[in-house]
Amino acid sequence: MPGREVMPSTIQRSDKHAQDLWSKTHDSAVKEYGEGQRSHRTAFAALKNEYEKVGDHWERKGKRGPSDKQAEGGRGTNRRTAGGVDANASKQHLMDVARKLDISGRSSMNKDELVKAIEKANNRATAKSRS
Template identity: 55%
Template sequence: MPGREELPSTLERSSKEAQRTWIKAHDSAVESYGEGERAHRTAFGALKHTHEKVGDHWERKEGGRKGPSDPRSARPRQQGGRSGEGVDEQASKAHLYELARRLGVEGRSRMSKAELLDALRKENRSRTRSSRPSARSR
């Protein structure tokens, strides 16, 4: 199935550039691996090289920086590791603080970089959950 028809909700709320990146990588992965989870993982891996998750959508990385956003996306799946869940672990603490400020994360001024990363992941999950149609209709 074409990527445009399988676009995740977080990408529906994102820029056309983020959507194009995901769709192109997804469709290429479907040709190589077939439809399914692997095609989706591949598409998100490609997206994470240029974009980061902010709340319930994806934005271009700080300064247009390219590259894997977390150690897991930089190595083969079999080697494991923790996913950054779209938060760019390579970003500066100042950038992470600014994202936390935009998202209204409480206590951010006293947080270390690791704590900011965790708080942003948690806030992103919360906002994504509350933005889904099934959550709004309850």
């Protein structure tokens, strides 16, 4: 099925480049691996290289590259993903994202706590947008 037809709502709410990137990567992965989770994971991996999830959509990162330990390790790695949060970003960048998402208590959080709080806020925003 074409990527545009199975595109997740968070990407539909993102800019055109994010949509095109996800869709083209998904369609290419379907040709290589067939329909299914692997094609979706491949498309998300490409997206996470250039974008990070902020609330209920994806925004371009300041710098391209892997977004978390799982993405750094590649396909065979079995680590927890940060759910689209750019966990490799600076603490200041994470503070800015947390401020944008109005996360309370952010000033006293360490980097790992910020990543978890942003991920949780993103999940809440996505659920709210879907309802």
